[in-house]
Amino acid sequence: MSDAGSGPCTLAIDIGGTGLKAAVLDPEGRMVVKRVRVPTPSPSTPSTVLDTLAGLIKPLPPFDRISIGFPGVVRRGTVITAPNLGTKAWRGFPLQDEISKLFGKPARLENDAEVAGLGVIDGKGLEVVITLGTGFGSAIFSDGRMTPHLELAHHPVRRSETYDEYVGDAALKAVGRKKWNRRVLRIIVILRALLNYDTLHIGGGNAANITFKLPKNVILASNDKGITGGIRLWDDGVWHPR
Structure with missing residues (x-):
């Protein structure tokens, strides 16, 4: 468990067509440190994106769980479409489980606009x-x-x-x-x-x-909401895997 506050800290990842962003949020959803960003790799295959994310989060503080916003349709942790990354490479990819394995923490995945929305509504x-x-x-x-x-x-x-x-x-x-x-x-x-x-x-x-x-x-809405909305994916009153 993280020592930042009285609850778990969340690694929030925003996967975009042009950039990958990440930040660690405290239990109230505030960024512990300034978010980090790198360009989305090209080609944007699952393996290149995962490798880039692994390097992106290295300087960030410890976290207990992960929220991911993805630019496409996702169902129960699996990618259905990825129009700005290449649907053919991504279709059927179990991104939620792969990120959980990569970082050794539980993860929740949702469409990026919905994650951003959770931060602004x-x-x-x-x-x-x-x-x-x-x-x-x-x-x-x-x-x-x-x-x-x-x-x-x-x-x-x-x-x-x-x-x-x-x-x-x-x-x-x-x-x-x-x-x-x-x-x-x-x-x-x-x-x-x-x-x-x-x-x-x-x-x-x-x-x-x-x-x-x-x-x-x-x-x-603030452009940071794609990150800070990730805290609410761990609200069981909101999260309903689809």
Whole structure:
């Protein structure tokens, strides 16, 4: 058991299409030291990602358990899709168990947008979380509980373009910030009509590029929430393996 506080410390890992991030959280979910980050290796195979994570966490303090956010669909600790890493290499990979074996600690794995959402939601009403980064992540919460995962990233939003293609990092670079902002605003309008959310939280590294005035029930979230939300994966009132 860690000596930082009166409970277990958690290694929180955020696996992204462009970067791997990690931090150790105290029992209240605060970072014990500044988070560490390295670029996602290329090719992004399970073995190269695991090797990179092993080196990434070496300077971090001790921990008792692990939370992982992954950019794709996961079921009961196993990867189903990994669109920004290479689904073919990842499909069926038991990432939760492999990370647990790698570091010798119990681990819990969930979609990265859902882990980030656990760090930002208020737990009241219908809350939607989207992340704008390499791709487009989404999560839906009802009174603080995760609902069945909806992979909006691969649903068409305009003609044959998916959400990933419409507002992902490649789209931002291709069309420029002004047009990209119009696209993000259009998605906000679509999600409001589709889900009638009480609150929409927007996170991810590219959220910093938003320049328009947000509606009153739309909130920008800290990019660190993909890390700090990991503490709540160990709340048994929240965690329900799917």
